[in-house]
Amino acid sequence: MSAGKYHITSSCIISGNTVYKNEVQVFGQPGTNPGDFLLAVYQHFELNYPKFYKMDSLSKLGWLASEVLLKDCFDKNKYEHEAIGLVLTNANSSLDADLKYWDSVHDMASPSLFVYTLPNIVIGEICIRNGFKGEDALYITPQFDAVFLQQQVNYLLDNDILNACICGWVDMIGGDYKAALFLVEEDEDGIEFEIEELNRIFNIT
Amino acid sequence: MGTNKTDVFIIADNICSPLGRTTQQNFEQIKNGISGVQKHDRPDLSDVPIAASLFKNNEFFVPGTHSYTKFEQLLIASITNALSHTDIKADDPKTGLIISSTKGNISLLETEENNSALQKRIGLNTSAQLIAGHFGFINQPIIISNACISGVMAIVTGMRLIQSGQYDQIVITGADVISKFVLSGFQSFQALSTERCKPFDKNRKGLNLGEGAATVILSGDEKYQGNIRVTGGGITNDANHISGPSRTGQELGDAIIKAMNNAGVKAEDIGLISAHGTATPYNDEMEAKAIMLAGLQKAPVSGLKGFYGHTLGAAGLIETILAKQSMEQNTLLPTLGFQETGTAPLNIINAVSNAAIKHCVKTASGFGGCNGALVLSK
Numbered sequence: 001m002s003a004g005k006y007h008i009t010s011s012c013i014i015s016g017n018t019v020y021k022n023e024v025q026v027f028g029q030p031g032t033n034p035g036d037f038l039l040a041v042y043q044h045f046e047l048n049y050p051k052f053y054k055m056d057s058l059s060k061l062g063w064l065a066s067e068v069l070l071k072d073c074f075d076k077n078k079y080e081h082e083a084i085g086l087v088l089t090n091a092n093s094s095l096d097a098d099l100k101y102w103d104s105v106h107d108m109a110s111p112s113l114f115v116y117t118l119p120n121i122v123i124g125e126i127c128i129r130n131g132f133k134g135e136d137a138l139y140i141t142p143q144f145d146a147v148f149l150q151q152q153v154n155y156l157l158d159n160d161i162l163n164a165c166i167c168g169w170v171d172m173i174g175g176d177y178k179a180a181l182f183l184v185e186e187d188e189d190g191i192e193f194e195i196e197e198l199n200r201i202f203n204i205t
Numbered sequence: 206m207g208t209n210k211t212d213v214f215i216i217a218d219n220i221c222s223p224l225g226r227t228t229q230q231n232f233e234q235i236k237n238g239i240s241g242v243q244k245h246d247r248p249d250l251s252d253v254p255i256a257a258s259l260f261k262n263n264e265f266f267v268p269g270t271h272s273y274t275k276f277e278q279l280l281i282a283s284i285t286n287a288l289s290h291t292d293i294k295a296d297d298p299k300t301g302l303i304i305s306s307t308k309g310n311i312s313l314l315e316t317e318e319n320n321s322a323l324q325k326r327i328g329l330n331t332s333a334q335l336i337a338g339h340f341g342f343i344n345q346p347i348i349i350s351n352a353c354i355s356g357v358m359a360i361v362t363g364m365r366l367i368q369s370g371q372y373d374q375i376v377i378t379g380a381d382v383i384s385k386f387v388l389s390g391f392q393s394f395q396a397l398s399t400e401r402c403k404p405f406d407k408n409r410k411g412l413n414l415g416e417g418a419a420t421v422i423l424s425g426d427e428k429y430q431g432n433i434r435v436t437g438g439g440i441t442n443d444a445n446h447i448s449g450p451s452r453t454g455q456e457l458g459d460a461i462i463k464a465m466n467n468a469g470v471k472a473e474d475i476g477l478i479s480a481h482g483t484a485t486p487y488n489d490e491m492e493a494k495a496i497m498l499a500g501l502q503k504a505p506v507s508g509l510k511g512f513y514g515h516t517l518g519a520a521g522l523i524e525t526i527l528a529k530q531s532m533e534q535n536t537l538l539p540t541l542g543f544q545e546t547g548t549a550p551l552n553i554i555n556a557v558s559n560a561a562i563k564h565c566v567k568t569a570s571g572f573g574g575c576n577g578a579l580v581l582s583k
Contacts, residue, residue: 081444082441082459085442091328091330092324092328093309093328093329093350095324095327095328098311098314098327098386099314099319101386101390102314102315102386105385105386105389108393109389109390109392109393110393111390111393111394111448114389114390114391114393114394115394115447115448115572117308117311117386117390118307118350118352118571118572118573119350120350120351120352120571120572120573120575121352121447121572121573123442123573123575124442124447124572124573124574124575125447127442127443127444127574128444128445128446128447128574130444131444132442132444133441133442133443133444133456133459134441134442135439135440135441135442136351136440136442136575137349137351137358137362137440138349138350138351139347139348139349139350140328140329140330140333140348140349140350141330141348142330142345148347151371155365155369161463173324
């Protein structure tokens, strides 16, 4: 029904202290911990968004990947904001924030840490930044599951629920992290939105 | 109207809550005005007394020797009961499984040593594999953790997976357990009421938390013609604030309108709104505005958090099942705790009454700015 109709018009991978945009390395800083590295990404791309500093690590990772993904290549006014949405997946839910919140409870439970103990908050942060009001979803999968992602996104695009969808993987636990975001549109250009392509780009690192 | 999609029928369901372990028991308790929300002095959960709907301490849900956590036992008990009403087979390649939860096994952090083995044990993937293995599901479970709309989103996802032909039948289950982790967080937000909550009431002071599990089994088989159907779903994001609801209710209103359009029904067709109604000042005001924006100000509204508290990842499932029960029994359930209008004016039901309900809207909203709505049809 949708074979060949949709294209990946942009991709961003953040993994192993390296940022790739459309499969090209655009930034790297070996030897830093995830927190310092994410801050270095923020500074390198000259982003100016004070809310970034309040985010937990998962939201910082996903938000930065979305900024690089959309930078200079996506006119968000091309679509109704109600027709732009996200389908994200990960394996570790919000466990990174959960552990930090639980450590804090012994002193004083912090609402600003607690709010990040849900894995879909990263989606909320990306929506707030861009004004995206379409359908969104966070699924937990054991590993990156291109078959499942393609199936979900095709449904949303085929049924006109969305016209553009950011989909992919954003996972963070302790020192391990990876983000892989794909912008999928009904467009002439780009890489075919196929399982093999999703897996190939995901595994670029 | 005029949709020619596959009909998706609710063929079995279960609610496992402090009010009872079957849907029927739960429905009867509510009709009799009995609430699961009680005052508790539970130092293991909170330094101060709380009002919440909790299972008894150390209550078991799965008999025999096993290593399932309370969260997993609740899911197993609920699925077992729901499956017992059907002849569907978990190991059929066309049977799916969806699991909805916000925090799963997070309470293990409170009693176990934090290490990589514990982190794996907490993971929802681990629970999902155990549940699938227990029943013999062969398809990989789909896990939804999308804050407080998880249960509604799980049913909408299940409806679509049947309509698209991916599955012939799908078991949709959800649960959350109330732990110190969750309680301390809501306390830090000052979101909890020390009394039983009062959805949509002028004097509402916050929410109660509640424990529970629920299961809905959907099928596309025409032999279930006559059963209540899931006919539409809509999901939106506020793009406004990660923990505060929209000021206008526009986006939840849009989710309701999308769900009604998807179902091919109009506002005047809606005979019941099963509201999210957490009883926090801001949520209920936003939701009332959303209901008005969707043109549903005359539709009867029932909010059940006064009976269950907020059961998080199970809430959308529990409340949808009771809405289905209301439709079958032509009975509107009361919004326990509501006395005086405290939001934009709605038609809030506060006593058990009879009504023929052709179509029902179920709403939900949650942290991250997410909103969900679905439509049930007779």
